Amino acid sequence: MADSGNTGAFVEFERVQKSYDGEILVVKDLNLSMPKGEFLTMLGPSGSGKTTCLMMLAGFETATHGEIRLDGVSINNIPPHKRGIGMVFQNYALFPHMTIAENLSFPLEVRKIDKSDREAKVMRALDMVEMGAFGGRRPSQLSGGQQQRVALARALVFEPELVLMDEPLGALDKQLREKMQFEITHLAHELGITVVYVTHDQTEALTMSDRVAVFEDGRIQQLAPPDKLYEEPENSFVAQFIGENNTLEGVVNEISGERAVVQLDSGDLIDCKPINVSKVGERTQVSIRPERVEFNVDRLQEGTHRLKAEVLEFIYMGDIFRTRLRVAGRDDFVVKTRNAPDQVRLQPGQEIEIGWLPEDCRALDA
Amino acid sequence: MSDSTATGPVLAADGTPLKKSLAQALRREKTRALLLIAPLLIFVLISFIFPIGKMLFRSVENDIVADTIPLTVVELAKWDASSGELPNEDVYAAMAADMVVAIAAKAHTRLGSRLNYEQTGLSSLFRKSGRAIKKWDLATDAPFKEKFLEIHDGWGTVEVWQTIQTHSGRKTSGYFLNAIDMQLSPDGPAAQPESKQILITLFKRTMIMSMIITISCILLAYPVAWILANLPARKANLLMILVLLPFWTSLLVRTSAWKVMLQQQGVINDILVWLGLVADADRLVMINNQTGTIIAMTHILLPFMILPMYSVMQTIPITYLRAAKSLGATNWTAFWRVYFPQSVPGIGAGSILVFILSIGYYITPEIVGGTKGVFISNRIAYHISSSLNWGLAAALGAILLALVLILYWAYDKIVGIDNVKLG
Ligand SMILES: Nc1ncnc2c1ncn2[C@@H]1O[C@H](COP(=O)(O)OP(=O)(O)O)[C@@H](O)[C@H]1O
Ligand SMILES: [Mg+2]
Numbered sequence: 001m002a003d004s005g006n007t008g009a010f011v012e013f014e015r016v017q018k019s020y021d022g023e024i025l026v027v028k029d030l031n032l033s034m035p036k037g038e039f040l041t042m043l044g045p046s047g048s049g050k051t052t053c054l055m056m057l058a059g060f061e062t063a064t065h066g067e068i069r070l071d072g073v074s075i076n077n078i079p080p081h082k083r084g085i086g087m088v089f090q091n092y093a094l095f096p097h098m099t100i101a102e103n104l105s106f107p108l109e110v111r112k113i114d115k116s117d118r119e120a121k122v123m124r125a126l127d128m129v130e131m132g133a134f135g136g137r138r139p140s141q142l143s144g145g146q147q148q149r150v151a152l153a154r155a156l157v158f159e160p161e162l163v164l165m166d167e168p169l170g171a172l173d174k175q176l177r178e179k180m181q182f183e184i185t186h187l188a189h190e191l192g193i194t195v196v197y198v199t200h201d202q203t204e205a206l207t208m209s210d211r212v213a214v215f216e217d218g219r220i221q222q223l224a225p226p227d228k229l230y231e232e233p234e235n236s237f238v239a240q241f242i243g244e245n246n247t248l249e250g251v252v253n254e255i256s257g258e259r260a261v262v263q264l265d266s267g268d269l270i271d272c273k274p275i276n277v278s279k280v281g282e283r284t285q286v287s288i289r290p291e292r293v294e295f296n297v298d299r300l301q302e303g304t305h306r307l308k309a310e311v312l313e314f315i316y317m318g319d320i321f322r323t324r325l326r327v328a329g330r331d332d333f334v335v336k337t338r339n340a341p342d343q344v345r346l347q348p349g350q351e352i353e354i355g356w357l358p359e360d361c362r363a364l365d366a
Numbered sequence: 367m368s369d370s371t372a373t374g375p376v377l378a379a380d381g382t383p384l385k386k387s388l389a390q391a392l393r394r395e396k397t398r399a400l401l402l403i404a405p406l407l408i409f410v411l412i413s414f415i416f417p418i419g420k421m422l423f424r425s426v427e428n429d430i431v432a433d434t435i436p437l438t439v440v441e442l443a444k445w446d447a448s449s450g451e452l453p454n455e456d457v458y459a460a461m462a463a464d465m466v467v468a469i470a471a472k473a474h475t476r477l478g479s480r481l482n483y484e485q486t487g488l489s490s491l492f493r494k495s496g497r498a499i500k501k502w503d504l505a506t507d508a509p510f511k512e513k514f515l516e517i518h519d520g521w522g523t524v525e526v527w528q529t530i531q532t533h534s535g536r537k538t539s540g541y542f543l544n545a546i547d548m549q550l551s552p553d554g555p556a557a558q559p560e561s562k563q564i565l566i567t568l569f570k571r572t573m574i575m576s577m578i579i580t581i582s583c584i585l586l587a588y589p590v591a592w593i594l595a596n597l598p599a600r601k602a603n604l605l606m607i608l609v610l611l612p613f614w615t616s617l618l619v620r621t622s623a624w625k626v627m628l629q630q631q632g633v634i635n636d637i638l639v640w641l642g643l644v645a646d647a648d649r650l651v652m653i654n655n656q657t658g659t660i661i662a663m664t665h666i667l668l669p670f671m672i673l674p675m676y677s678v679m680q681t682i683p684i685t686y687l688r689a690a691k692s693l694g695a696t697n698w699t700a701f702w703r704v705y706f707p708q709s710v711p712g713i714g715a716g717s718i719l720v721f722i723l724s725i726g727y728y729i730t731p732e733i734v735g736g737t738k739g740v741f742i743s744n745r746i747a748y749h750i751s752s753s754l755n756w757g758l759a760a761a762l763g764a765i766l767l768a769l770v771l772i773l774y775w776a777y778d779k780i781v782g783i784d785n786v787k788l789g
Binding site: 081093095106107 | 683685690691692694696697700703704708
C-alpha cells in the first residue's frame with residue numbers, strides 16, 4: 001500500500017524465545033515473516049504459546065531472546081501504546097463505564113484528533129460493522145455478537161495497519177461465529193490491513209486465512225496456506241491436528257523416490273508417499289484422510305497393496321456417510337463417503353477390501 | 367385446553383388460575399425465607415432497634431417535671447412570666463404540696479438535676495429545700511410563699527420560676543437546642559452563653575477530621591489494594607494477612623502503641639532527633655492533639671478501606687488496561703480513564719464505611735486525642751456516664767444519625783448508591 005517497491009516483510013519474528021519463569025520456554029525459536037496485507041492465523045492447542053506470541057507483538061510481554069520487527073523496524077523497545085497496533089481481545093475488553101461511541105472515540109482522543117473528525121470516524125467505523133444505531137448504549141446492553149462487532153470497530157477506528165485478534169469469536173455460538181468469520185475476512189481484505197489471528201478452531205483457521213501457522217509446544221510445526229496444510233501436512237502432529245485423519249504405524253520396507261512401502265505392525269503392507277522418512281527400517285506413522293480411502297475395488301489402481309477391513313459401524317450424517325472399520329488391528333479407522341445416488345451403504349459385519357492412491361497416504365515421522 | 371386459555375385467564379394444570387397458584391407457590395417460599403431470618407430479625411429488634419429507638423426518644427422526652435410537680439405545673443401555667451413579678455400564693459402552695467409527695471418518693475433531687483441542666487444552681491436549691499420542706503405540715507403551715515422565701519433566696523427570683531415554667535412541658539426541644547449550642551429560654555430559643563458553646567465546634571471537628579481520615583485512608587489504601595488485586599493469588603493472600611493482622615490485636619493495644627510511637631519521648635521523635643531532622647529541644651507534638659487522632663485512626667480504619675477496594679479491583683480484568691494501551695493510551699491515561707473509573711465503586715464503599723465508622727469513633731480519640739482531638743462521640747459518652755444528661759446525649763446521637771443519613775443521601779444523589787460495591 002504505502003510504498004509498492006517494498007518487498008520486505010511487514011511483520012517479522014526472528015529467533016524469538018519467551019520464558020515466563022526462567023525455567024520453561026513457552027515460545028521456542030519462533031521465526032515468522034508476513035508480507036503486508038496478509039491474513040495469518042496462529043492455530044494450535046491451548047497452552048501452545050499463541051497468545052504469548054501475540055502479546056509480544058503487541059508489546060505486553062517482552063521477548064526473552066530474539067527480535068520482532070514491524071515494517072523493518074525493531075519494536076522490542078517500543079512501548080505498546082506507540083506501536084499503533086489494533087487489537088481485539090478474547091472477552092472484547094470494551095470499557096464498561098463508557099458508551100459504545102465513547103469506546104470508539106477513546107483511541108482518537110488519545111491521538112488528539114479534533115472533535116468533528118472524531119465523530120465522523122466513529123460513525124464510519126460503527127457503520128462498517130452495522131452498529132451505527134448503538135452508539136449511545138453501554139457494552140452491557142449489547143449481545144455477545146454485537147459486542148464483538150464493536151470490539152472490531154474499536155480496533156479499526158484509528159486505522160492501524162496491523163490488527164491482532166486473540167480468539168475473538170470464542171464466545172459466540174456456531175451460527176454467529178460463521179457469520180463473523182466471513183465478515184472479518186471480508187473487512188480485512190477490503191481495508192487491506194494485515195491481520196494476525198489466533199484461534200484453536202481449525203475450521204476457523206482454514207476458512208479465514210491466507211496462511212496458517214500451526215503451533216505446538218512453542219514451535220511452529222507448519223506454516224502454509226490452508227489447502228496445503230490440509231492436503232500436505234508435513235508431520236504427524238499437523239496431520240492429526242488439522243481435520244480428521246487415520247493413522248497407521250509401521251516400519252519402512254521399501255523406498256524409492258516418490259514411493260514407499262510400509263509394513264504395518266500387523267504385518268500388512270501398504271503403499272505411501274515418503275515425507276519424513278528416508279531409509280528402510282525407519283519407524284513411521286502413515287496418515288490418510290478418511291475421504292481418500294476407497295473400498296470400491298474396481299476404482300483402485302492396479303498393483304497397489306490392499307487391506308482387509310471389517311465394517312464396525314455405519315453412521316448416516318446427511319451429506320456424508322461415516323463408516324468405522326477395523327483395519328490392521330485398529331478399530332478407529334474411518335471412511336467418509338459422499339451421499340450420492342449410487343453410493344454403497346456398508347453394513348456392520350461386512351468384510352471388505354480397502355485401498356488408496358499412494359500419493360494420498362503420507363509416511364510421516366513416528 | 368388450548369381453547370379455554372385463548373379466552374379466559376391462563377389456568378394451571380389443576381384448573382386454578384395460574385396467577386393464583388403462582389402466588390401460592392411464592393407465598394410458601396416467602397414464609398420459609400421469613401422463618402429462616404426470624405431469629406436474627408427478633409434479635410436485632412430486641413437488642414438493637416428497640417433500645418436505640420427508646421434512647422432517641424429520650425432526646426425530646428420531659429415527663430419528669432410534669433410527673434414530679436403536677437399541681438405546680440398547672441398553677442404556674444396561669445402565671446405571666448413576663449410581668450416581672452413573682453407567682454402568687456397558689457403556685458407556692460401547689461409547689462409545697464408537690465414537694466411533700468416528691469420528697470417522700472425522693473424524686474425532688476432528680477428534678478433538681480434535670481432543671482440544673484437549664485439553670486445552674488437549681489440542683490442545690492431543690493436539695494436544700496427538700497430538708498426544710500420535709501418538716502412542713504401542709505394543713506397548718508399556710509401561707510407558703512413566705513416560708514419558701516425563708517428557706518432559700520432562689521424561690522424569690524423570677525428566673526427560677528421562669529425556668530420551671532419553660533421546661534414544664536412533657537415534650538421539649540431543649541435537648542436539641544442544647545446540642546447545637548442554644549437553649550430554650552422563656553422568650554424561645556436563644557444562644558447559649560459563650561462559655562458553654564462547644565458542641566457545634568465538636569460536630570464540625572468530627573466532620574472535618576473524619577473527612578481527613580477518610581482521604582488519608584483512600585490515598586494509603588489505593589496502591590495497596592491495587593497491588594493485592596494484581597499479585598498472583600499466593601502472594602496476594604500473604605499480603606492480605608498483613609492487612610488483616612491489625613484485626614487480631616486489641617484496638618486498645620494498637621491505640622496505646624501509637625501513644626508510645628508518637629509521644630514526645632517516643633520512637634518517632636527519637637528517630638527524627640537521631641537523624642538530626644528535629645532539634646532535641648523542639649520535638650514534634652504528635653499526640654494528644656488532632657494529629658495524633660488522625661494518624662491513629664487512619665491506621666485503625668485502613669483495612670476497612672483496603673478490603674472493599676481490593677474486592678472491587680479484583681473484578682477489573684487486566685485486559686482493560688492492555689486494551690487501553692493497545693488503543694494508544696499512555697500508562698497514565700489508561701489508568702485514569704479506564705481503570706480508575708471502574709475502581710470508584712470500591713472507593714465509594716470504603717469511604718462510606720470509614721467515614722461512618724470514624725464520626726462515631728470513641729476509644730481512639732479518647733486515648734490519643736487530648737482535648738483538641740476529641741470527637742462528638744466522646745462528648746456523648748461524657749453525658750451518658752459522667753454528667754448523666756441522657757437527654758442531651760440522645761439529642762447529640764440523633765443529630766449524628768441524621769448527619770450520616772444526609773451524607774448517605776447526598777452520596778446517593780452524587781455518585782449513586784448502586785455504584786457502591788463491596789465485592
Ligand atoms: N502470565 C503468565 N505467567 C506465567 N505463565 C504463563 C503466562 N501466560 C501464559 N503462561 C504459560 O505459557 C504457556 C502458553 O500460554 P499461552 O500463550 O496463553 O497459550 P495459548 O494462547 O496458545 O493457549 C502456557 O503453559 C501458560 O501456562
Ligand atoms: Mg490463548
